[in-house]
Amino acid sequence: MRVAENLNSALLDLLAADEDVFVLGEDITDPYGGAFKVTRGLSTRFPGRVLATPLSEGAIVGAAGGLALAGDKAIVEIMFGDFAALAFDQIVNFASKSVTMYGRRVPLRLIVRCPVGGNRGYGPTHSQSLQKHFLGVPNLALHELSPFHDNARVLAEMLAAGTPAILFEDKVLYTQRMFQDGRIDDLFRYDFVGAETPVARVYLERPDEYDNVIIAPGGMTHRALTAMRAAFLEDESSSLLLVPSRLYPFTLDPLLPILAGARQIIVVEESTAGGTWGAELAQEIYPRLWGRLRHPIRLVHSADSVIPTAAHLERRVLVQDDTIRAALREADHA
Amino acid sequence: MTVTTERRLSRLAAADLDTMLLIRHFELGLLDLFEQGKLNGTTHTCLGQEYIPVALGPLLVDGDHVFSNHRGHGHYLSRFGDAHGLLAEIMGRQGAVCNGVGGSQHILRGTYLSTGVQGQSLPVAAGVALHLRRGGDPLLAAAYIGDGTWGEGAVYEALNLARLWSLPLLVVVEHNRIAQSTRTEDQMAGTIAGRAQAFGIRHQRIAGADVNAIRELLTPLVEEVRHRREPAVVEFDTYRVGPHSKGDDSRDRPLIEEAARHDWYRLYAEDHPEQFAPADRRQRDRVAQIIHEVAARPASAWESPCA
Structure with a gap:
């Protein structure tokens, strides 16, 4: 469906x-x-x-x-x-x-x-x-x-x-299929974390084996998956993807143990720069995990720009799978 | 069409006169409290316009929804008579209608609601009217707005919806010739009648302050809104006797004098001195007593959902 x-x-x-x-x-x-x-x-x-x-x-x-x-x-x-x-x-x-x-x-x-x-x-x-x-x-x-x-x-x-x-x-x-039965494709599986407002957790083999954690709203799912696949196949870097349904207010508690185990947390969204959801989320995470974070939280968002119409220009402004792929690569070399 | 009621005001039922005088002394009391530095923030009094909600009072029934605005004390008092609760709300004391959170211009009690943003209530009232229409009972949503409110686009979006969807929406316009400090002729092109006509919405303009005559005139119109489920605009040609809020009346003296000449309070005192004087004294004393009582109460408590 x-x-x-x-x-x-x-x-x-x-x-x-x-x-x-x-x-x-x-x-x-x-x-x-x-x-x-x-x-x-x-x-x-x-x-x-x-x-x-x-x-x-x-x-x-x-x-x-x-x-x-x-x-x-x-x-x-x-x-x-x-x-x-x-x-x-x-x-x-x-x-x-x-x-x-x-x-x-x-x-x-x-x-x-x-x-x-x-x-x-x-x-x-x-x-x-x-x-x-x-x-x-x-x-x-x-x-x-x-x-x-x-x-x-x-x-x-x-x-x-x-x-x-x-x-x-x-x-x-709208035209993408709904994922079902905990399986996305040959590589990725998913489950849900948290009871009140469940967050989808996408993982490779096991949900407790990962290098980086990406937090991204639903619209970024496919771009994040493409980047994660490439990172795994090309660099053997494994990532976890967390997709919340409710962005605000955000229920952080059930995710803290997962986030604490990340080499780097990357918050991805399509919003243009400035006053973003990711910045809000990062300032909620910092005090909770201060001292346990290995690197600063990385924010991935679109450019500080209007969104052009022509495909080649629009692509440059908005977050794409290769933007996320680059963020993962930098995280692995941080 | 404008109907002008007679200059000589007909004799009011005691209860109506009492409510009008209660509102008058309540508003004067507020201005006095402000001068004494005993009120926080701001307020907007309806001096000179008290007769409008009193005239409409018996035309509305319990299940009707009433939407008020920033200048809403008269609307509230004419519906509930509850000067203690309203004053406590304005002063942030126990017994406040909304625990002191809403204050002068954000009140909710049953099906009565006021909001502080111009034009905001009309689309909401249209939604409530849609709900009422579907419910099947002959109930309506009445929304008080001012002449200044007609500068807001929300008004026209709501009128369009109300006419398209045949909603029982009664728009009551208190056209007091001034929006804060701006004369209506400097902020409104054309007329309210013309604007209502553009939407095919019935419009009735009323000049004069004779409560009995206004009621008689409006009874069939309100019944039509209720039963035929058609919106209507009733425009009161009225006068704001006091300032916009407190001590901010920048009108020229002739304009202020013109408003005072049309003040129902003065006219009624002239027309019915024997009835007026004792009633006026009673309500003045009553309000003084209410202020005394409410001011002595402890501060209102609010269990903030965000705390």
């Missing part, structure tokens, strides 16, 4: 199981079914609760916040995550604040789905990774789509928390 199909089926199951679930967004109804076809079929099955909206990101998220305030569960699709900037006030100043600013806990079950990321040639305003812009907002959880995490469980976790949440969906994942 492809990742987009898994997400589609998770949404369908939610709508079927709970009459208080709404899905709102631009061009999401059939026959179009959304710009990336993630909502295909939903409006035909649930016409009153899957609503195509005008081009009004602020009002869409605001109305979803109103539904959530009234006790419903609302899921918004922002066509391109970049447009979430138009809904910043509703996300940050209304939905997230409302959970606690009235002096008692007000649960708001609201998910804002944001297709993000580049390598598709959509250009500077349709290719960004906006995760960093929403980091550190009280009562706003950030998740990222991954080929490991079943979206039925991810969406359920986001709604159960009773706080607004954003699901960042790297567009390159």
Whole structure:
């Protein structure tokens, strides 16, 4: 099953199981079914609760916040995550604040789905990774789509928390297959670490034999795997890959024993430079592992640049598998 | 269409007059507390506009949602009469509606909610109206906004949704001729009526402060929003008698005098002196007593979820 199909089926199951679930967004109804076809079929099955909206990101998220305030569960699709900037006030100043600013806990079950990321040639305003812009907002959880995490469980976790949440969906994942049964290919296996919000752990032979540890959100999975494969075959360097579903707040505890055993920790993300998720994660890790780290944590992210449209230019700005491969090589020679 | 109520204000039921006077003395009390340095932060009083939520009060039912704004004390007091809870919220004392976290402009109580960002509430109110529409009961979402709020794009996105989706949304505009320090004619092109018309949304403008007449006029309109599930905009042509927040009134003297001439408080005292004087005294004393009581309370407690 492809990742987009898994997400589609998770949404369908939610709508079927709970009459208080709404899905709102631009061009999401059939026959179009959304710009990336993630909502295909939903409006035909649930016409009153899957609503195509005008081009009004602020009002869409605001109305979803109103539904959530009234006790419903609302899921918004922002066509391109970049447009979430138009809904910043509703996300940050209304939905997230409302959970606690009235002096008692007000649960708001609201998910804002944001297709993000580049390598598709959509250009500077349709290719960004906006995760960093929403980091550190009280009562706003950030998740990222991954080929490991079943979206039925991810969406359920986001709604159960009773706080607004954003699901960042790297567009390159939609057409990839979901990994299953702990096996990725002839080389890599995976399992999950942590109970509350499981982190996928990808390893070679054994999960406790590795040189370096890469932490990367779901969208970087395939690029990281390609780099890890090359590092192993060419340099006999073995790496562990950790892919969290929830980026913020980040649950570090279950990962500490793993991270403590790394020659080097590398945090990889597609975000452009400056104020990144990786920097946030590194500052959480440092005090916990101070004295046990053998090298500084290495941050791998895209360049400090707008994201160009032309393929050869875009490729230069964004993190690619060879960027991660180079980081692994440097780690091995550190 | 504008309806102007008679200059001579009709006699109010005692309870209505009491609520209007409670709001008036509550707001005057706040300004006084600020002058004495006893209030933290800022606040926005609704002096001169007290009659609007009082007129709307009985037209709204318990299950209706009310969205208020930065200038919301009158909205709250007309709905709940709870001056102790509101003052405790503003002063950060025990018994505060929201434990002192929200303060003057962020209040949630039941289906009543205020927020401090202009225009933010209208899309939220549209979402609540969508919820109510689906529920089947004839309930509505009412949102108070000002003339300045019409500068925000969120207003138009919400009006568009409300009309497209036939939402029971009542937009109450308190057009007090000024947005903080900027005169409406310097910040609004065209009219609110024209803007409502552009969306095919019914608009009613009301000048004058006769509560009974306003109620009579609005009763069928509110019922239509409720039962036919169509949005409507009601625009009150009103006057802000006091400053934007505290001591920041930069209007020319003639404008301030014009506002004072239209102040319902003065007009009603003229029209019904025998009813007004004792009621006014009672509410002034009552508010003084409430301030005394609340100021003596210990600080409010908040179990911060982030601690």
